[in-house]
Amino acid sequence: MSIFGRKKDENPESNQEGTNGPAPRDAELTMPSYRAPAANSAPMGLPPKPSNAPVRPGVPAPAAMPARGGPVTPNANERRTLIVGRGISLQGTVADAERLVVEGTVESQMIQAAELSVAQTGVFRGEVQVEDAEIAGLFDGTVTARGNLIVRSTGKIKGMARYKKLSVEEGGQIVGSMEMLQGEG
Numbered sequence: 001m002s003i004f005g006r007k008k009d010e011n012p013e014s015n016q017e018g019t020n021g022p023a024p025r026d027a028e029l030t031m032p033s034y035r036a037p038a039a040n041s042a043p044m045g046l047p048p049k050p051s052n053a054p055v056r057p058g059v060p061a062p063a064a065m066p067a068r069g070g071p072v073t074p075n076a077n078e079r080r081t082l083i084v085g086r087g088i089s090l091q092g093t094v095a096d097a098e099r100l101v102v103e104g105t106v107e108s109q110m111i112q113a114a115e116l117s118v119a120q121t122g123v124f125r126g127e128v129q130v131e132d133a134e135i136a137g138l139f140d141g142t143v144t145a146r147g148n149l150i151v152r153s154t155g156k157i158k159g160m161a162r163y164k165k166l167s168v169e170e171g172g173q174i175v176g177s178m179e180m181l182q183g184e185g
Contacts, residue, residue: 079114086121100128102137116143120154133163135172146181 079098084090088104099115100106102122111128118124122137133145135155142160143149149163153171162179 084122100130116145118155120152144181 080096081099081101082094082097083101084104084106086103089107090105091107093108094100094106094111094113097111097113099117100111100113101117101119102124103119104121105123106126108124108126108128111126112130113128114131116124116128116130116133118133118135118137118139120136123140124138125140127142127144129144129146131145131147132150133143133148134150134152135143135157136152137154138156138158140158142162143157144162146164148165148167149161151157151166151168151172151174153169155169156173157176159176160179161174161176162181164181166178166180168174
């Protein structure tokens with residue numbers, strides 16, 4: 001009996017004693033022969049390249065164009081967003097984020113963004129200047145909202161709150177000083 005559980009004499013195709021050469025292999029175990037990729041093929045998982053498409057620098061490939069034609073424009077909801085998830089801590093400076101969502105902990109000296117959202121589980125310590133801010137967790141530091149500052153019922157601001165428009169839900173807290181911004185500033 002071989003190591004694969006077959007007796008040598010059970011397989012009629014097996015190599016007989018006294019014959020030369022290797023024993024023939026099972027058809028399903030043979031490796032398919034190698035075929036070189038076609039000239040117009042793309043890497044695995046991508047559609048094949050069109051064979052008649054001219055290559056022009058600066059012009060996107062047909063697959064990159066939108067279905068209805070025209071330029072690709074980002075959706076208004078597709079802002080550059082940084083989300084600091086639950087259980088994550090971030091220390092340092094955040095640059096070029098249009099929207100900052102804090103579900104974990106952020107400690108920063110100065111952040112400038114268009115929008116700040118501190119979730120119920122979120123903690124923000126530091127200074128931020130934004131257009132709009134929504135605080136449902138803890139904010140400890142200085143928040144400057146050139147537009148709307150919304151403190152949800154679970155939100156708490158400790159420190160300085162500067163705003164153009166303020167909305168505080170029942171249960172929301174501001175402990176420290178408040179300043180209403182005047183004019184366009």
